[in-house]
Amino acid sequence: MGAIHLIRHGQASFGAADYDQLSSTGIEQGAVVGAELLRRKIRFTEGRTGSMARQRATAEIVLDWLGAGATAKEDPRWNEYDHVDIVARHGGGALQDANDPRGYQEVLDASLAAWVRAGDDGPCAETWPQFAERVRVALADLVAVLRKGESAVVFTSGGVIGTLAGHLLGDPAMGLLQLNRVTVNCGITKLVTGRGGVTLVSFNEHAHFEGRAARLLTYR
Structure with missing residues (x-):
């Protein structure tokens, strides 16, 4: 092996x-x-x-x-993956905030889920598939x-x-x-x-x- x-x-x-x-x-x-x-x-x-x-x-x-x-x-x-592009297309373009990392993580999580759901039809430069x-x-x-x-x-x-x-x-x-x-x-x-x-x-x-x-x- x-x-x-x-x-x-x-x-x-x-x-x-x-x-x-x-x-x-x-x-x-x-x-x-x-x-x-x-x-x-x-x-x-x-x-x-x-x-x-x-x-x-x-x-x-x-x-x-x-x-x-x-x-x-x-x-x-x-x-x-390009988290900036994914959040821009699926999360309203939220920016990283060192004072609120949990808030950004919530936006990123939702954006990734939307990226996956969009499949081949997603707007990002690189789709989930x-x-x-x-x-x-x-x-x-x-x-x-x-x-x-x-x-x-x-x-x-x-x-x-x-x-x-x-x-x-x-x-x-x-x-x-x-x-x-x-x-x-x-x-x-x-x-x-x-x-x-x-x-x-x-x-x-x-x-x-x-x-x-x-x-x-x-x-x-």
């Missing part, structure tokens, strides 16, 4: 002028998950990262922990290059991870709308590959943010 470890990026800069940057907490989270992967002594033969700044920065921090030879190829198919297919194919292409016993690491986002977990459980939309909401920054989701296909064996592992590191546990 092969294994794929999906890592959600560290905390981004919610409410800032440029959301797509790691916060100081996000940088610390990257170091913690890097140390966790090093502790597991997994030899990664393939690495991927989306092209978003927060994904690439998380990859750089983690790969620095894993040492020489650890690399991740940039592949924009692992990028998150296009997004779901994009990430499904990205995973399939990665699985295709893994040989028996090899492992891969992917630095991506909560919507991608939730959708893929849902896909493997038979309901991608459920994954986006429910699993996505509980993904932890720098949490680990593990998939295994074999003759029977791809199987979800763990979702959103975050024991590395317990104990002394509990202050670093975040969901956005």
Whole structure:
């Protein structure tokens, strides 16, 4: 069997002028998950990262922990959905407010649900079916290059991870709308590959943010 470890990026800069940057907490989270992967002594033969700044920065921090030879190829198919476009088209264009993150989350949740319902007829530049297919194919292409016993690491986002977990459980939309909401920054989701296909064996592992590191546990 092969294994794929999906890592959600560290905390981004919610409410800032440029959301797509790691916060100081996000940088610390990257170091913690890097140390966790090093502790597991997994030899990664393939690495991927989306092209978003927060994904690439998380990859750089983690790969620095894993040492020489650890690399991740940039592949924009692992990028998150465009939350700005989705909220603009389905949520009245609400802006992130650092003083009211819960209020923005409610708008985003409703907007994502409307995005899914709109299907191929949605007004966004990328529709829900296009997004779901994009990430499904990205995973399939990665699985295709893994040989028996090899492992891969992917630095991506909560919507991608939730959708893929849902896909493997038979309901991608459920994954986006429910699993996505509980993904932890720098949490680990593990998939295994074999003759029977791809199987979800763990979702959103975050024991590395317990104990002394509990202050670093975040969901956005």
